[in-house]
Amino acid sequence: MAIFSIISAYATAVLGPGALSLFGLSPAVTAAVVSVGRSVLWSMAGAALTKPNLPRQQVMATITQTDTPRVRAYGRNLLAGQRAFFEAADGQLYQIIVMHHGRVDGLIRFWWDGEPVVTLANGDVDPKYKRNYFRDGNGNGGDYSGIPTPNLQTLFQTLWTADHRLEGQATFLTVFGDPPDEDFGKKFPKGAYTQVQAEIRASRVANMAGAMIYSENSALCIRDLMTHVDGWNIALDRLDTSSWQAFVNRCGQAVPLAGGGTEMRYRLCGFYTLDDQLKDVTARMLATCDGQIYETAEGKIGILGGAWSEPDVTITADDILSIEMQDGFDPFTDYNVLKSQFVSPDHGYQPTSVAEWRDEDALVTQPERAEQFDVDMCPSHTQLQRLRKIKVAKDRRDMVGTIRTNLVGLKARFPKGDGIHTIRVQAEEFGIDGVFEVTSHLFSIPDGYCEIGIASIQNPYGWSVTEELPLPPTIDELGKPPRQVPPPTGASLTQIPVLLSGDTYGGKLRLTVAPVTRGDLTLQAQVGPGNVSANASVAWATMAGDRFSAETGILPNEEVYTVRYRWRGQGDWIKAGSVTIVANPNVPAAPTGFARVGSSGAQLTWTNPATNFFKSRLFRNSTNSFAGASFVADISGLAGQSSSYTDSPGTGPWHYWVVAMNGSAVVSPPAGPVSITL
Incomplete structure (x- = not known):
């Protein structure tokens, strides 16, 4: 009884009947911290009721307003x-x-x-x-x-x-x-x-040794909020070290995953703004780990929950003064489908649904009644499913109620801190014998009673990989379609001669690609000087055309040009090819009347073709083979007129050939040979 005497004396002398305060804190702060923990632990509804003031979409967007609240984040x-x-x-x-x-x-x-x-x-x-x-x-x-x-x-x-x-x-x-x-x-x-x-x-947090580290451990993040100047700003020595260390260890336990490997039992990733109510922020953070802030017997701040705890306190009928109990849920009005979302790093940090929980037995005879359970600071679908299992167990209890006891009930005031706060109640005359979670506790020393809120519970914390429901595939798993449009296909580059006047020709290049059904795609083509790569820094000129073809203007003869192409504004440039401009591809006729003038010397004469002529070119060889003949000279002349040339090759046998050339240096078949000996 000594411990109860101490507690009773402290409570009566300092706080009055039925009230305890966290050591060194004002009653207002105590009430705010403790009440937040209860709302989350008992119904896990706190997360749904305490949304951040600044929506996630706004935190992820660029905002111009100068009065936007500042954001602080974990994980x-x-x-x-x-x-x-x-x-x-x-x-x-x-x-x-x-x-x-x-x-x-x-x-x-x-x-x-x-x-x-x-x-x-x-x-x-x-x-x-x-x-x-x-x-x-x-x-x-x-x-x-x-x-x-x-x-x-x-x-x-x-x-x-x-x-x-x-x-x-x-x-x-x-x-x-x-x-x-x-x-x-x-x-x-x-x-x-x-x-x-x-x-x-995001924010670094202090580990239990005091070092500032990056951690997604829910307990360490909540502990940081308790002590941070932009949080509760509570002195670290007012936190119960053993309680927090145990909860840090609990959050860090490895949980197996269906796909192999493990994950931390309770992680936290999320943000809050400096305008948010701290009690709401605390509730959202506690929701990631089934946690509750509570006061220890020494008046310090502890944290409990997140695991099953076998009761070490038993309340019997001898201690119970009165009892009020009722069914814990209504199977005909409460939800039979539970939908859930979390913020998934693997899905672009967007709210992501997990496979819903369904009471298949009830759904055989009942209409679907769905409820939403979202934990926006939970970064894992497996963790959310484990939290959801806990929520379902706490929402679907067999019995809830209140017992009034003598002061023996003070034994149920403080939890062990190794999990949720449970006691065993044994009262055969009331038909009760089982484990109950403590949901509230009031007492009055002068009146000699305790009033304890209780709710039956079976262990919902066990987990097997067979319970894990699959997450919708990520974008990478789906094989995200490429953002860039596939490049044009079937490219064909041709040269087009253009008759300017008489026998004068110009040259153009024309590019065509295979048509596509998409109406938003149009061919974009450019031409540049030289035989260069598609990304060379040269003076590229735009080629005019329609959706699937493009043409250059008239280009200088015998110059080399490169054409590149793509869909307009889409993808990288592709080289169609490099071309030497041949404005007139028409082969001229061979010269006629090719002969030696006289019987001495090497004077030669011939008649130029009547059309498509620019100049003549003379070749010679010491053997009768045009393939090995050497260039002698280019001879100007007029179409349809005679031309001549006198050569001085030296003594020996010589064989001559002459060809006609048009303005694009396209040559005729050779005329010859004319064979002479000097």
Whole structure:
């Protein structure tokens, strides 16, 4: 009885009948902390009733308003935030986003328009057009003097000065380039609505040894909220160390997964704003681990729940003064289907449904009555299913009620702290013999009674991989269709001669691709000088055309050009080919009347073809083989007229051939040979 005398004396002298306060805290703070824990532990409805003031969609978006509340987060989060700076200079747009109040552990990666991207060490996401830089909040979040671009204080001397420190704020800087109009849709498909986000490991928390670490352990995150200046701001020595250590260990236990491996038993990833009610934030965090904040016998703050606890207190009929009991649930009005969502990192940090719980026996004869159970700070579908199993057990109890006992009931005041708070009640005359969870406890020392709220419960904490229901496949598992449109196929590049006047021709290049049914795709083609790659830095000129074909203008004869193509604004450039322009591909007729003039010397004469003629070309060989003949000279002349040439090859036998050429250097069949000996 000594312990009860001490408790009774303390309660009566300090607080009055039926009230206890957490040691050193005001009754108001005590009531807020303890009542939050009860609301979550007993019905697990706290998470649904205490949504954050700032919706998740807004936390993940870029906000321009200056009065947006600051965000603080635990675990992995995808955040955008409040725009602190937005200015253009030197053809680039600079934007600083304040995403987190206080230091974060680090950056995981950036996301652009809902997709994770690779960011190089120099900040490049896409050379020239997309760059990102990150500050973790350890110091001045507005200091971007070390980035490989002009110092913001230099670039914007009056707009962004050294006074713009953003001290203790985690931020990121995005630099947008200005692509050509033809590439704008490819680089920024959402235009002015382009969204940039940072996936981060959020606030560091103190472990039980006092070291600041990154952890998703629910107990450590809740403990941080209890002691942080932007949380309850309770001195660490007012927390019951053994209780918190036990709960940290409980959260860290390995739970097997159906797909192999294990996961931490209770993890927490989520955010709150500094405008949120702390009791609501606490409730949402406790919902990730079936936890409850409570007062210990020494008046300190402990945490319990999350596991089964065999009762070490038994209340018998000898101690019970009165009892009121009723059914724990109504099978004809309460839900028989329980739907659930959590925020899934594997699904782009979007609310993601898990397979619903169904009371198949009841559904045989009853209509479906669904209820929603969401835990937005739970990052795992398996963890959510385990929490849901606990919720179902606590919502579907056989009996709930109140017993009034003598002061022996004070033994049920304080839990063991190794799990939920249970006692055993044995009262045969009331038909009761079983384990009950303690849901409330009041007492009056002067009147000599305790009033204890009880609810029957069977252990809902066991878990087998066979109970795990599958999660909808992730985008990667589904084989996400590529964002880029498949490139054009069936490309064909041809040269088109164009008769300008008389025998004067010009040359064009024409590209065609296979038609497609999609009405939003149009061929984009360009021509550039030389035999170059598709991405060469040359003077590319646009080719005019329709949806599936394009043509150049008239190009200089005998010059080399490269054509590249793609769907307009989509994908990378593809090389169609490099072509030497032949404006007139028509083969001229061979010269006629090719003969030697006289019987001495090497004077030769012939008649040029009447059309398609530009000049003649003479060849000779010491043997009678045109294939090995050497070039002698090009001879100007007129179409249909005679031409001649006198050669001086030296002594020996010689064989001559002559060809006609058009303006595109297309040659005729040879005339000859004319054989002479000098």
